[in-house]
Every structure is written in C-alpha cells, then in structure tokens.
Amino acid sequence: MKKNYTFQLELKVRDYECDLQGIVNNANYQHYYEHTRHEFLVSQDISFAELHNQGIDLVVARATMAFKTPLHSRDKYLSVLDLRQDGLRYIFDQKIFRLPDMALCNSARFDSVATINGKLGRLPLLDDLVNRVNAEKNNEDNQ
Amino acid sequence: MKKNYTFQLELKVRDYECDLQGIVNNANYQHYYEHTRHEFLVSQDISFAELHNQGIDLVVARATMAFKTPLHSRDKYLSVLDLRQDGLRYIFDQKIFRLPDMALCNSARFDSVATINGKLGRLPLLDDLVNRVNAEKNNEDNQ
Amino acid sequence: MKKNYTFQLELKVRDYECDLQGIVNNANYQHYYEHTRHEFLVSQDISFAELHNQGIDLVVARATMAFKTPLHSRDKYLSVLDLRQDGLRYIFDQKIFRLPDMALCNSARFDSVATINGKLGRLPLLDDLVNRVNAEKNNEDNQ
Amino acid sequence: MKKNYTFQLELKVRDYECDLQGIVNNANYQHYYEHTRHEFLVSQDISFAELHNQGIDLVVARATMAFKTPLHSRDKYLSVLDLRQDGLRYIFDQKIFRLPDMALCNSARFDSVATINGKLGRLPLLDDLVNRVNAEKNNEDNQ
Numbered sequence: 001m002k003k004n005y006t007f008q009l010e011l012k013v014r015d016y017e018c019d020l021q022g023i024v025n026n027a028n029y030q031h032y033y034e035h036t037r038h039e040f041l042v043s044q045d046i047s048f049a050e051l052h053n054q055g056i057d058l059v060v061a062r063a064t065m066a067f068k069t070p071l072h073s074r075d076k077y078l079s080v081l082d083l084r085q086d087g088l089r090y091i092f093d094q095k096i097f098r099l100p101d102m103a104l105c106n107s108a109r110f111d112s113v114a115t116i117n118g119k120l121g122r123l124p125l126l127d128d129l130v131n132r133v134n135a136e137k138n139n140e141d142n143q
Numbered sequence: 144m145k146k147n148y149t150f151q152l153e154l155k156v157r158d159y160e161c162d163l164q165g166i167v168n169n170a171n172y173q174h175y176y177e178h179t180r181h182e183f184l185v186s187q188d189i190s191f192a193e194l195h196n197q198g199i200d201l202v203v204a205r206a207t208m209a210f211k212t213p214l215h216s217r218d219k220y221l222s223v224l225d226l227r228q229d230g231l232r233y234i235f236d237q238k239i240f241r242l243p244d245m246a247l248c249n250s251a252r253f254d255s256v257a258t259i260n261g262k263l264g265r266l267p268l269l270d271d272l273v274n275r276v277n278a279e280k281n282n283e284d285n286q
Numbered sequence: 287m288k289k290n291y292t293f294q295l296e297l298k299v300r301d302y303e304c305d306l307q308g309i310v311n312n313a314n315y316q317h318y319y320e321h322t323r324h325e326f327l328v329s330q331d332i333s334f335a336e337l338h339n340q341g342i343d344l345v346v347a348r349a350t351m352a353f354k355t356p357l358h359s360r361d362k363y364l365s366v367l368d369l370r371q372d373g374l375r376y377i378f379d380q381k382i383f384r385l386p387d388m389a390l391c392n393s394a395r396f397d398s399v400a401t402i403n404g405k406l407g408r409l410p411l412l413d414d415l416v417n418r419v420n421a422e423k424n425n426e427d428n429q
Numbered sequence: 430m431k432k433n434y435t436f437q438l439e440l441k442v443r444d445y446e447c448d449l450q451g452i453v454n455n456a457n458y459q460h461y462y463e464h465t466r467h468e469f470l471v472s473q474d475i476s477f478a479e480l481h482n483q484g485i486d487l488v489v490a491r492a493t494m495a496f497k498t499p500l501h502s503r504d505k506y507l508s509v510l511d512l513r514q515d516g517l518r519y520i521f522d523q524k525i526f527r528l529p530d531m532a533l534c535n536s537a538r539f540d541s542v543a544t545i546n547g548k549l550g551r552l553p554l555l556d557d558l559v560n561r562v563n564a565e566k567n568n569e570d571n572q
Binding site: 352 | 450457460481491494
C-alpha cells in the first residue's frame with residue numbers, strides 16, 4: 001500500500017554530489033531536503049522573500065537524519081514530505097526513497113521555528129497550511 | 144572553566160558557504176563536522192584509505208544537529224569533538240563555537256558504525272582509540 | 287531562428303546554489319556544465335565507469351566561462367552543448383540561457399583530453415561520437 | 430628563484446571537496462580562487478558589504494582556468510594572486526601550487542568589472558589598489 005504524502009518531488013543524483021566513496025556525500029541530503037521544503041512552500045504560494053520583507057523568517061532549529069541505504073551516482077530518487085505542528089515548532093517529516101525500487105535511503109525530521117522581527121512566534125499563514133494539508137491528507141486516507 | 148575536548152580545530156567561514164540570508168547554509172555544518180572528524184582520525188594516524196583497502200568502512204548512521212546561533216560571512220569558529228562508544232556505535236559529540244566570544248552555534252551528535260566487508264562489526268582499532276582518548280581526557284579533568 | 291544544438295537540458299536553480307548576493311554562485315555554473323556533459327555522454331551510451339575500468343579517463347584541461355546575466359533563485363534555465371575536435375582536444379561549447387526569455391546567462395568552452403593509462407591519446411569512441419553528432423547537426427541545419 | 434606574488438594563502442584540501450575519482454572536483458578551484466580574492470581584498474581593508482551599501486559591486490565577467498595537476502584528498506596548496514588593470518577590467522592572475530613540491534595544479538585568470546548602481550565604471554579605490562600593490566611588487570623585484 002502506497003503511503004499518502006503531503007508533497008513529493010522526483011530528483012536525480014548528479015555526479016558532483018558524490019564523494020570519494022562513489023556515494024552521495026551526507027551533506028547533500030540536507031540540500032535535497034531543503035530544496036524539497038522550499039518547493040513545497042512555493043507550491044503553496046508561500047514566498048520566503050515576501051515573508052522576509054515583512055520581518056518574518058522560517059529557520060531550522062533542529063535536524064535529525066538516519067542514513068539507511070546510500071544513493072549512488074545517477075540514481076533517481078523520490079523526496080517526500082509531511083508537515084505537522086508541535087507548539088511553536090513546524091515539523092517536517094521527510095524521507096528519501098531510491099527509484100524505482102523505493103528502498104528507503106534516508107529518513108529525517110526538521111524542526112523549524114518562525115521568527116518575527118527576531119522573536120519566536122506563530123505564523124497564522126503556516127498554522128493554516130498545517131491544518132489544510134493534514135485535512136486533505138486525512139480525506140485521502142479515508143477514501 | 145574551559146571544557147576539555149578530545150580534539151579541536153579552528154576554522155573560518157568562507158563567503159561561498161553563505162546563502163541568500165547572509166548566513167552559513169545549514170548543509171555546510173555537516174561539512175565542517177565531517178572535516179573535523181577526518182582531521183581528528185588523521186591526527187590519530189587512522190587512515191580511511193588504508194582501512195578501505197582492508198574492506199573496512201566507517202559510515203554515519205545517524206546525525207542530529209541543533210542550530211543555535213548562525214555563523215556569518217568571515218566568522219572564525221572552533222569545531223570541537225568528543226568520542227564515545229555505545230554497543231556497535233561510535234558516537235561523535237561535536238560542537239561549533241563562534242570565536243572569539245565562544246557563542247554556541249551548533250551542537251551535534253553523529254553515530255557511526257563500522258562495516259567490515261559490508262557487515263556491521265567492531266573495530267579493535269577504534270575501540271582502542273575510544274579508550275585511549277577518554278583515559279587522557281579523564282586524566283586532564285582530574286588534574 | 288532557433289539554433290540547433292547537439293544536446294540540451296532544462297534545469298532549475300535551487301536556493302542553496304545562490305550566495306550572499308541572491309544570485310547563483312559562479313562555481314555552480316561549472317557544476318551545471320559538468321552535469322550537462324555527463325548527461326549528454328550517458329545519452330550516447332558512454333559510461334565513465336566502464337571507460338575508467340579500461341584505464342581511460344576524460345578530463346577537463348581548460349575551461350573558459352563568460353558571465354553575462356546572473357541567474358537568480360528559482361530561475362529555470364536551458365543548458366546546451368555542442369562538441370567538436372581539435373587535435374587531441376575534445377571541445378565542448380556550452381551555453382546557459384534563462385527561461386523563458388532565453389537571455390544568455392553564461393557562455394563557456396571546456397577543452398577535454400583523454401588519458402589512456404595516464405598518457406594522452408585519442409579515443410576512437412569519442413572520435414566517432416564527434417563525427418556522428420556533427421553529421422546529424424548538419425543534416426538538420428540543411429533541412 | 431621564488432616569484433614574488435601580491436598575495437598568497439596556504440590552504441588544505443578537505444575530503445568533501447573530492448569527487449568520485451578521488452581528486453578535487455573542478456568547480457572547487459573556483460571556490461579556492463574566489464576565497465583567495467576575498468581574503469586579499471579584506472587584507473587591503475576593502476569591504477564588499479560596505480561597497481555594496483554604496484551601490485558598488487565587483488563581479489567576475491570572465492574566467493579562464495587551465496587544469497594541470499589534480500589536487501588529491503588532504504593535499505596542502507598555495508593559492509597566489511596578482512592584480513592588474515586593463516581598461517575597465519580588474520584582472521586577477523591566480524595560480525594554485527601543491528605543497529610542498531610547488532607543482533603547478535591550476536593557472537587562472539579572472540576578469541572583474543565594477544558596477545556602480547548597475548552601470549559599468551571605474552573604482553578609484555581599486556585603481557589605487559592596483560597602483561599600490563604593483564609599486565610594492567616592483568620595489569621588491571628590484572631589491
């Protein structure tokens with residue numbers, strides 16, 4: 001049974017992302033995850049630049065990554081994302097699967113916080129987003 | 144009281160490591176930490192290349208990073224490391240402090256495992272290293 | 287009139303590729319160009335790994351890049367390539383155009399040489415490729 | 430006879446800068462060169478941030494690099510720089526030598542131009558710098 005994710009992006013390993021051992025250098029998974037979060041927010045019409053101009057920034061406070069199966073040069077992969085909230089934290093649960101066999105390569109959690117003029121705060125915009133995407137997700141799960 | 148670390152390295156932010164917001168891109172902390180671990184192992188005469196030729200690899204299984212204070216363009220920083228063991232895991236406790244004010248920028252834990260011809264195993268070489276560096280550390284703490 | 291290129295690839299700027307000034311850091315154009323050359327060779331069934339195992343490597347000897355219009359965060363771009371030969375040099379003429387307005391962002395030339403067991407040499411495989419792609423290109427130009 | 434350079438910086442290859450072939454990925458030479466130029470300008474009390482706030486930017490218009498001998502993991506290297514002027518172009522002649530044998534690894538030329546409120550122009554500050562460093566260099570050459 002295919003799990004239902006809030007957002008997913010298909011990407012491909014580029015040779016320059018691989019290191020001496022012929023596998024993707026660990027730091028690049030952070031790039032893949034960041035790129036996926038940004039693409040997700042853009043897909044929801046949330047503009048970092050616009051928020052930044054209003055004095056609002058969304059920053060990663062904590063990252064946890066579990067490295068399972070290394071990606072190799074030229075592998076295709078699926079980068080998936082779910083979003084939830086825990087107090088002032090917006091939590092992105094993210095995974096990277098190798099294609100086409102869907103082997104789990106990396107499993108991660110990124111805790112983000114919003115700063116409004118430098119102070120921690122809630123973002124009604126993101127609160128709405130969390131509610132919306134999870135309502136959609138539950139609907140799909142129930143069908 | 145200055146804490147006594149097993150290994151420390153002084154480095155400096157390079158402009159190309161900074162992103163749109165003028166701060167070090169999160170993925171670069173992983174580079175800084177990896178570089179520090181490799182420099183530490185080299186300082187202990189442990190050669191990855193030699194181990195690799197014997198079929199032995201040391202790989203990161205899990206990474207946790209807490210982002211506290213961002214580093215900016217041209218900041219100097221101190222990257223410190225301690226090493227301990229938990230079953231088959233070699234755990235690197237790492238921190239990055241901004242210089243000269245020693246503000247904590249990032250606090251991390253990297254769990255590594257050794258694979259011997261592709262199978263998880265213990266590395267007597269690393270077991271010895273863990274014992275040695277911690278004995279030295281305790282001696283210094285007691286002086 | 288649209289020029290007829292030997293190979294082209296559509297890509298998109300990722301935020302982490304941009305620097306302090308909000309534009310793509312210059313070094314990333316080299317990544318884009320390298321990625322394009324590798325994708326081209328793969329599209330022609332030329333495998334670096336296989337060649338390497340036969341003691342053959344294709345290395346860049348000289349690179350020239352002219353920076354025209356900077357790419358910004360999230361811009362889409364077209365990376366195009368032509369290939370010709372000059373003595374022992376395989377010359378990749380490459381360009382990057384911003385999409386959709388096709389503004390020229392970067393124009394480059396990469397001179398590669400083949401080493402066979404460490405010595406400069408000709409690669410019949412690449413000589414054939416040069417002849418083939420240019421014959422195809424001329425045919426299309428004449429139609 | 431040791432050549433007399435305007436500026437030089439000693440650096441060391443980091444493992445994550447190496448690619449599949451175990452050598453420094455070509456794009457990293459651009460990082461090394463950029464870092465050297467920025468360190469040089471900072472050593473001359475020229476601040477990009479301050480210039481930028483006055484509407485002045487110094488941008489690379491053209492780059493040429495000749496790849497001679499590849500740097501490997503953990504190599505130390507010397508990155509050297511000279512500066513001259515040609516019309517509106519500030520030309521950085523840069524080289525990278527492997528240490529300690531001073532084998533030439535890479536030889537490059539970066540042509541920069543100044544933009545003042547978006548228009549090409551001369552920077553008296555940089556004109557003075559060019560004159561000063563070359564006068565010093567000639568003095569040393571004559572001693």
